[in-house]
Amino acid sequence: MIKHASWAHGNAVVPELQSGLLIRHWGWGTQMQFTFALNQSPQPAWCHIPIPTPVIVDGVRLRVQTLFLLFKTGQHAAIDNVHIFDGPNRIHTWDTNLGNGGAGRRSGDHSRGIDSVNTLTLPNPHSVMFGMSIAFTFAPVAISVSAPPVDPEGTLLITAAGADFF
Helix, strand or coil: CCCEEEEEEHHHCEECCCCCEEEEEECCEEEEEEECCCCCCCCCEEEEEEECCCCEECCEECEEEEEEEEEEECCCEEEEEEEEEECCEEEEEECCEHHHCCECCECCEECCCCCCCCEEEEEEEEECCCCEEEEEEEEECCCCCCCCCEEEEEEEEEEEEEEEEC
16 A cells, blocks of 8 residues: 655756756756757766655655656657666666667657556565665667757656655
């Protein structure tokens, strides 16, 4: 039984490195867009969003198994890797096998509600120790280098992220 659900607004997302990205914070979330010079491909960018995390409720340490990352990508962008952290400890990864046709990429519009693409289910419940966060790569899928410095389809919008604690 869920004891606590906690969500962060998409404005909380931060990229590790801002070079090569145009970042805009809107009322509805954070939008990132690849920027690049002519004949130069954009590089994947690691991004992070913290989840407000209740650790102990009524004297009981909570567990988590389901997390959510609500997003929308343009046609030339995807989320390639997702890592779940509890404080400094990485507790699970979904890494894309790019050598296998890009299996596991997450793309499209999954920004307005919970669905199977934006739901992240851990294989086993995790006892929360510190604070939860979701790390992911914002990666180019196809590049339109004929029209730098911005690819209008190389975008990612994060609207929210959350988790169910029990």
